[in-house]
Amino acid sequence: MRTRDDCLELDRRDGLAARRDAFVLAPGLIYLDGNSLGPLTRSTRERVVATLDDEWATGLVRSWNTAGWMAAPTRVGDRLAPLIGARPGEVLVADTLTILLAKLILGALDLRPERSVVLGDAANFHSDLYVAEAMARRAGRPISFRAIDRDTLDDELGEDVALVMLTHVDYRTGEMLDLAGVTARVHGAGALMLWDFAHSTGAVPLDVTAADVDFAAGCTYKYLNAGPGAPGFLYVRDRFQGVIENPLPGWLGHARPFDFERRYEPAAGVQAFVTSSPSVIAINALDGALDAFDGVTMDEIRAKSLALTDLFIELVEARLPGAFTLVTPREHVRRASQVSLRHEEAYGIIQALIARGVVGDFRAPDVCRFGFTPLYLGFVDVYDAVEHLVAVLERAEHRDAAYATRNPVT
Ligand SMILES: Cc1ncc(COP(=O)(O)O)c(C=O)c1O
Structure with a gap:
């Protein structure tokens, strides 16, 4: 021993070892809960204070143009992208994880109109199961959601399976699944793959490009340290951009939001998954938190x-x-x-x-x-x-x- x-x-x-100085942690505290809520970083605090004082207080509404507020979801998405092996333009910071899963489930189901089953892991985090079940009921055609034992996935992958949704790291046990292997088996059965990266992002190396992942979503308040209730992120592989539809369209996902057109026309790329005004302060908190990963x-x-x-x-x-x-x-x-x-x-x-x-x-x-x-x-x-x-x-x-x-x- x-x-x-x-x-x-x-x-x-x-x-x-020296990275610890980037964090605001009380001396002597042993914090073993960064998998639930990561601690504050000094950069996060500085970035939030600057957003409040230099951008909001001073710039007011002008900051939508002058401080890059409108582009924050894709700008910070691009900054986060390397942590999951994504390419520029494939990651968006928005909403929260459960909401993003809902968007991706409904969007993905439209891409497999001839299939009628969504598979999920019975041991998954309850929020994932609630949202998958509810989206299956609201898909606009009969869809059944089956919560299975993930070890039996291969037996369940029939020709009727449209989408498989799994969490890459089990929140309870910490077990990590084989990202590339599972994705390949799901693709082999003609289904689409949606991964939840809540307990993976910033914790383990991920390569969605090499693993050929279709869709993923995660949160940023755990290992990315962006703060309580921080926004989520989604990943849409480039081949699905302009193909998958955001089922919750809003004005800021429009191609020309300030033309105030009556007819919805999605913006190009992952921006189409934006629904509402971005939570600028929270996204900038994430931007500051990502400094802790620079150079590592x-x-x-x-x-x-x-x-x-x-x-x-x-x-x-x-x-x-x-x-x-x-x-x-x-x-x-x-x-x-x-x-x-x-x-x-x-x-x-x-x-x-x-x-x-x-x-x-x-x-x-x-x-x-x-x-x-x-x-x-x-x-x-x-x-x-x-x-x-x-x-x-x-x-x-x-x-x-x-x-x-x-x-x-x-
Ligand atoms: C695996 C997993 N999925 C989903 C969620 C829910 O995330 P949110 O509250 O951002 O919707 C969590 C939250 O901890 C989680 O651990």
């Missing part, structure tokens, strides 16, 4: 992420043998950037850790979830987090009566 000194040495040799490759982030999660698993198993069931895959190719541990008193354990300054989260019914973000976490943080976990269990702090009632957000 590695010692604290070993971890100090790993931190000394870590090329990403996703491969560097991935290498450190795997080293951190390997270390966490090793230490938990050495220090607390048998106490938890590891639900995250051990194989690197199937593991993203979080580790989930099952324990029947998981809620109390997470609360007791938070009281000690180690922030993870709880996912019902019995999962302790820990996210590892290489841009601001060090190896000693991992070591200390495990020592806190040992102390919580040894002293039964998780059984404190204060944790008998769950908070609304867990």
Whole structure:
């Protein structure tokens, strides 16, 4: 088992260690919840203050023209694109993830008019399942949505399947699916593929171009650190641009919004997926947050992420043998950037850790979830987090009566 000194040495040799200074994090806090809400970066704060003071307060309505507000969804989309392996013009920042999934599901269904089934993963995040089911009901023709066990996907891929929607990294277990392999199998069956990248973007290398992904959407408040309720992003592969229709057309997705024409004519490219006025302050917050990725490759982030999660698993198993069931895959190719541990008193354990300054989260019914973000976490943080976990269990702090009632957000 590695010692604290070993971890100090790993931190000394870590090329990403200095990145922590980009983040506003209280000294001593061990933040293992960037997979839920990433922390504030200094650049985000500066960018938001500049948007308020220099653009809104000073420029007022003129800033739509002079500060590039109108182009913000595609400008910041282009900036985000390399993180998922997309090309310029394929990514739009807008709305929120669930809304974007709804747009893409309905749009994609129109492209397979002879087919009548949407497949989703029964273990997916509930919002994805709600929206897929509801869009299937509103598709304008009979569509059935089937929530399946994703391991049986190949058996379910019949000739009636129009669209498959999967989340690339399982929010509960941290299991990562094979982006290119699954997409190829779905295409082989003549269906379209829509990926949810909520727990992937900024956490693991993605290459939608090489994987031949049709459509994807993600959020920016987790590993991209854009702030609570930050806008989502969507990816539409170039071959579908001008082909797939935005089912929620609005004036700013029009080719000439300021001609105020009665007839809708979609703008070229991914801009057609804009419905409403862009949330400029929030998009600029994302723009600032993306500075933290400048000059770093996703491969560097991935290498450190795997080293951190390997270390966490090793230490938990050495220090607390048998106490938890590891639900995250051990194989690197199937593991993203979080580790989930099952324990029947998981809620109390997470609360007791938070009281000690180690922030993870709880996912019902019995999962302790820990996210590892290489841009601001060090190896000693991992070591200390495990020592806190040992102390919580040894002293039964998780059984404190204060944790008998769950908070609304867990
Ligand atoms: C996998 C997944 N899909 C969808 C969502 C919902 O995102 P939003 O609230 O931006 O619609 C989340 C939120 O955490 C998520 O983890």
